[in-house]
Amino acid sequence: MSNITSEYPHGGLAIVGGGIAGVTLALGLVARGIPCKIYEQGHSFAEIGAGVAFAPNSIRAMRACDANVYTAFKAVATHNTWESKRADRELGRKGLYFDFLEGFHENDKLLFSLYNDEGANSVHRAHFLDEMVKFLPKDIAAFRKRVERVEESAGQGPVTLHFADGTSTTADAVVGADGVKSHVRQSLLGAEKPESHAGYTYKYAYRGLIPMDKAVAELGEEAAVNSRMYLGPDRHVLTFPIDKGETMNVVAFTTTSQNWPDIHKSTRAATKQDALNDFSGWGPTVTHILSLLNEDVDIWAIFDMKDHPAPTYAKGKVAIIGDAAHATSPHHGSGAGFAIEDSAVLAELLADPAAKRPSGLRVAFQAYDQCRRQRSQWLVASSRRTGELYEWQAQGVGYDIEKIGAEVHERFEKIWQGDIKQMIANAQAAFQRLLPYSEL
Ligand SMILES: Cc1cc2nc3c(=O)[nH]c(=O)nc-3n(C[C@H](O)[C@H](O)[C@H](O)COP(=O)(O)OP(=O)(O)OC[C@H]3O[C@@H](n4cnc5c(N)ncnc54)[C@H](O)[C@@H]3O)c2cc1C
Known part of the structure; x- marks a missing residue:
């Protein structure tokens, strides 16, 4: 583990998975002096060659998580190329998020457009991850380490990670950032339970x-x-x-x-x-x-995970973030952005001195669960509905373009207005409320 301190008798936190969720959490923890190690099943940090878009709430979450996340994003962020479609704060102009057009019968007819304070902000996934990884300590990750299950021992004991190669290791706590088919989720909720598996x-x-x-x-x-x-x-x-x-x-x-x-x-x-x-x-x-x-x-x-949402994102000293916690369809283009919101909230909670003791760690995970579950599970359900709206399948709406535009707009606004500072403040307040009970 990097940056070992006496507060973490088992070396710090283990993060399972080195995707956008795992890497942003690691950056957030490193920035706050919290020791951690990433266990990644691949032979290196690697993302697929495809684009990913980030909305204003996600960009604010990057800054709150760690300035390096934002710096990495700015190094590779791409906006709409036409000047007239870009946001311009000085001119008080919003930027185009997407133009929505008819693709089927009335070719290219403009149906409606969505604008926000940042406009379109997209990155090549692999390039974004590469930029973020530059800011991580060299020894932070162990590769070719596929976690099969995690097991928490009673009391002050560590959490044990069991790998597919037959080895195991221990940590003070484990955060599963292992994506849609998360094994940590299965350990947390029970492999046989429907909520352990995305559908x-x-x-x-x-x-x-x-x-x-x-x-x-x-x-x-x-x-x-x-x-x-x-x-x-x-x-x-x-x-x-x-x-x-x-x-x-x-x-x-x-x-x-x-x-x-x-x-x-x-x-x-x-x-x-x-x-x-x-x-x-x-x-x-x-x-x-x-x-x-x-x-x-x-x-x-x-x-x-709409049909079987996770009843909790944390138990004891094991928590899940990103797609491991709330795998979503991509129709809001926000799964990665919400993973960064998770990382920002969790990193801030874990920075509290009281969260460095085992009992405090558990409470930090509880507070994270309480404050993140509702918004992220709403996203999963709303994204499903939005996919139906785009494809003229939504009940009560069908091919009524005015209704599609109005509902899509309302749903995106709810995402974009997400206030990360308020989310963190709410989580910290929950932590303080729950803390006295952990000492009993
Ligand atoms: C078509 C499509 C388009 C999308 N577009 C957008 C978009 O525009 N904007 C947006 O915000 N989101 C978008 N998303 C969603 C976004 O891709 C995900 O929400 C995001 O990548 C989740 O990140 P993650 O780190 O939680 O999971 P992942 O990216 O899946 O990373 C998980 C990591 O864990 C590792 N791992 C898995 N299992 C184990 C194990 N057992 N042990 C060790 N390591 C393990 C994996 O190798 C991987 O590195 C899109 C998704 C799809 C499918």
């Missing part, structure tokens, strides 16, 4: 990256360099620029009645022709976008 939403997505030169030449500048979403029956497609405008990110969602073939895997191989077949009958713009994908593409299954 298939009967939607999947093709993802692709198109060189921007090619996208501009084929689609025209406005469509290629700004964030857009094309809506239609049972499907939708979104595009936005990443890599400082060098690349156009494409995600094409399809609703299906078929089961996902292997529930243990998140992706399966497919072809561009599969995507074109899924979108047959769609307008020329969507067809054109899909025709720019590589011949071989991956399909991503969309899982979430």
Whole structure:
């Protein structure tokens, strides 16, 4: 463990998983002098080659978590390329988050647009992670360490992590940041319980990256360099620029009645022709976008925890954050952003001197659970509903564009207005309220 102090008899916290949740938490803890180690199943820190968008609430959470998270983000953040679509504080102008267009019959008809204080802010996942990792101490991570289960001993004893390679280690506490198929969640809630497993939403997505030169030449500048979403029956497609405008990110969602073939895997191989077949009958713009994908593409299954939300995010000295706690469909583009909110709240709670004792650690985890569960589980449910709105499936709304626009707007506003300072203050107040009972 880095930065060992006598307050942590078992060396500090173990973070399971080195994705956006695990790495932002590690940065938040390191910044506050809290010893921690990351156990990652991969052979290095690695993210997939795809885009991820961040909204104003997530950007505020980056700053609250650790200035280095924000610095890393700024190094790679990409905005809408057109000046008129960017936020400008001096001019008091909001920035475009997404233009929503008809993708099916009335090709390219603008339906509605969403604006916020930051506009569109997207990164290439792998590049963002690389930038963040530069700020971590060199010895903070152990790779090729796949956690199978964690086990808490009674009283002041440590938490034991058991790895797939047959080895084990101990820590003062464990935070599971091990994603949608979290093993820490299973240890926490019971592997046999439905809430330990995210379910298939009967939607999947093709993802692709198109060189921007090619996208501009084929689609025209406005469509290629700004964030857009094309809506239609049972499907939708979104595009936005990443890599400082060098690349156009494409995600094409399809609703299906078929089961996902292997529930243990998140992706399966497919072809561009599969995507074109899924979108047959769609307008020329969507067809054109899909025709720019590589011949071989991956399909991503969309899982979430809406049907069986976790009844708690913490028990004893084990907690879960990010997708491990609240795996969500991506229709609000906020799963990673909420993971950073988790990290900011948890890092601040753990910085309290009283949280450095085993009893205080448990209370910090309890306070984290109390303050994060409602908002993040609302996100999971709202994201499902929003996916239905985009695809004209939502009960009581269907293809009423005015209603779709109004409801989508209201839901995004609730996300964007999330006030991380208030969330932290609420969590700290809960910690102080609960603390006296921990000493009994
Ligand atoms: C198509 C799509 C588009 C999306 N777009 C957006 C977006 O625009 N904006 C947004 O905010 N969110 C978006 N999301 C959601 C976002 O990707 C996730 O919420 C986010 O990546 C979760 O981060 P995480 O660190 O919790 O989990 P992960 O990114 O899954 O990281 C988990 C890490 O843990 C490791 N691990 C797993 N199991 C173990 C184990 N047993 N032992 C040790 N290590 C383990 C993994 O190797 C990995 O490194 C999207 C999701 C999808 C599917």
